Amino acid sequence: MFNIFQYGFIQNAFIAGSIVAVVAALLGYFLIVRGLTFAGHALSNVGFAGAAGAVLAGIQPVYGLVIFTVAGSVIISILGKRIRERDVAVGVVMTFALGLGILFLSLYHGFAESAYSILFGSILGISQSDVIVTALFSLIIILGFGYLARPLMFSSFDPEAAEARGVPVRTLDIIFLILVALAISVSMQIVGVLIVFALLVGPAATANRLTPRPARAMGLAIVLGLIYIWLGIILAANTVFPVSFFVAALSFVVYLPVRLLSSHWWGRGFRGENVHA
16 A cells, blocks of 8 residues: 555655645634635635636636635635625625636636636646645745734634734734635645635644644644544555545544534533633
């Protein structure tokens, strides 16, 4: 089973997958606590529309990914100023983007393989240059996230108090979703829509159920994300099933018992811990 590590494409998949898992876990935690998981799913679909548009225009899909996901994140932030408006804004943006994606593909008379590959990814077929690009963009995203971490944490848990203390809550909302959009854009062309969304939501949702402390939850989400992607690659390399299936399945199988049992743990005083530690 472990003989696969002698192959360069497996090594590239592990490195790129690990980078994506770390970035997704960090941003995914804030998607969970800010109630923006639907937005993460929507931006993944918006990215597919952008890739299809880029193929129609005869340019690299990554340019369409970045333009559409960043534009989508800004529009969602502007339209969803209030919490009760957010899901409606996300749904409207996502359906419009999917409609555009279908239109672009119908207008393209060739075989849009590069656009379709965005849906499923090609993590077992990436090159060393793909790994380097992923690492560089992810480093930029992590540095931006690190700079915003403290005010973002404050505004996530108590937006009204943060705004009263002068924290630019609306601006933070937009910048955070732009970071998520960039992370999705970089990751989708490597691992595909399904794995991106599974790594954004699954590890963070499970970790958030296991500990109320943000630092611990983010650390645990990173560990879970790495385990999911590593096991997914190993299992896929030794079977006929795709990496995306294993990552999504592992995420669900781990989350389900935690979700079912967490109410029992919380009921026994688990919430007594300091959530701001």
